Amino acid sequence: MEEHAEQLRHSLAHLLAAAVKTLWPKAKNAIGPAIENGFYQDFDMGKTVISQEDFPAIEKKMREILATWHAFEVKEVSVATAKKHFKDNPYKLELIKDFAKEGKAITENDPGNFLDLCKGGHSQNPQKELQNFKLLSVAGAYWRGDEKNKMLTRIYGTAFATQKELEAYLKQLEEAKKRDHRILGEKMDLFTISDQVGKGLPLFTQKGTWLRELLNEYSQSLRAAKGWQKVWSPHITKNDLYKTSGHWDKFGGELFLVKSQETKDELVMKPMNCPHHQQIYASKPRSYKDLPIKYMETTTVYRDEKAGELLGLSRVRSITQDDSHTFCMPDQIEQIYQELIDVTKIFYETFGMPLRARLSFRDPKDPKKYLGEVSLWKKAEDILLDIAKKNNLDYFVAEGEAAFYGPKIDFMVKDSLGREWQLATPQLDFVQPARFGLEYIDTGGKAQTPVMIHFALMGSVERFLSVYIEHVAGNFPLWLAPVQIAIIPISDKHFEYAKKIAEQFKMHDLRFKMYEENDTLGKKIREAEMQHIPYLLIMGDKEIAASAVSVRARGQGLPAGRQGDLGQMPVEAFLEKMKTEISEKQ
């Protein structure tokens, strides 16, 4: 964020605090930083409940107060003075105490008639610069982000230097809302969520299933080309498996339990596939000549996510991973990583999504969170860093983001609205193979422990879909579109010709929808456009006479006359066009 925007947003957080404290004198303001595109401010509101309905009043008060603000004066004060100034605010007192302990200077600012504890960094000209803001939402947030602490009321707002930028941002929010995958998913009939099946358990329609299968086919085909082979594992398993792997201690609360009525077996729904794949590896002795061994399996795993965390397809309880596990010798790690990085680059380039890599390493200050020897971790992290450099990845290191069994590369993927998502994640694992006693015999005839590499290209099909639907706003490329062609006969006189064309499409494995309803042409075109079908074929007397079809490419937005009109072409020419586009994944 540029410094200027940060200053004005931070200043607005103060202004919001001032307004809320004027309207509700008992409110205690906690912290209020600038964030991307705006700011927030936390309050302890006591028993008062604030809702969006209060926003007009708050915004009005903010503008009133703003008129009295001139310059932010930042003053350093003693701990005792600061404590006196904020004696009624336990949050500020806690901050003062912490700052004092860390030996930081304590600074206050007062732009007019509102004293606040603050490190500084404000707008130089509040009258002029703080005009373009809007309050957006109210939410709960734990004090200092710790769920053991009290929940405060957080008010989010957005602010820009100019009215024009503010309006553009609000418009972008609206656009994002329109392409929300939950809304498009329903409109385009891709998936549905039923109360009777359960929350976080989406059901996929025929169209949504095409997307799942085509995406998976692509994901697996890229890896198959580099030697990964499919395996299969069942969906329930004895819980001992996860006790051995170490997952039970860490994630036991999120496992779905399954009880056998025949035996005393305590089973669980599998929350991941790595232990299963390790058991396949362990099914017979392995030699160094067998390595690397590359398994892949796209399968659904089940995790009991906390209720409030479920969200459309982005966070679900039935998660379909396009998973793979590779067992190799330490000196093969680099080669495997290179292959996985190659695959990831191709995959995301196909979808037009730029990549950035986050190297998720352990937090050196909190070694208890991780299993395995420190020296192994260090070695693994060095290898990842080295590979990232060699591949010219746009990368950054994030300490404390590692999985408990090893460091990983999280690929951050940028969508067309500029939002970043974490999808593909090659993860190195030095811990689990040892726990399961996996071995291979090296050239000297000695048993060694292999290294395991976890990797899912999409991450999960559901999560990838949630991002991708919004990335393309429902306009899937031809090779992916569940319905590729809308066949629109002008009237029932033309149905027979339309059916003949449809037969040809069937022979070429093209996916089409026939608009046979007795509706007007305009209506049928509208419906096909609203379904984001890539090509619309209109056929009437003229087309029959010419043994042709009239082709209209999908419009990308609102109606604008005959946009996308490609004119009449012979059926063969159209088929050829489809073939080319599909094979090139355009």
Next chain:
RNA sequence: GCCGAUGUAGCUCAGUGGCAGAGCAUUUCCAUGGUAAGGAAAAGGUCGUGAGUUCAAUCCUCACCAUCGGCUCCA
């Protein structure tokens, strides 16, 4: 899990302490159409679920369920 909001027809949403409403979608009929909604009629509801207050609850109260905005978490 926590804070807040919401839940009325398949969808989007009005509305009321006293027989439940619209638009779109659906069905039927009329219209046979040339590039984003032709016309008419019908059908469609335990007003999220359960309890309480009341002569009477879709409306008020409580609990639960689900959804949404966030927080925390995310193998």
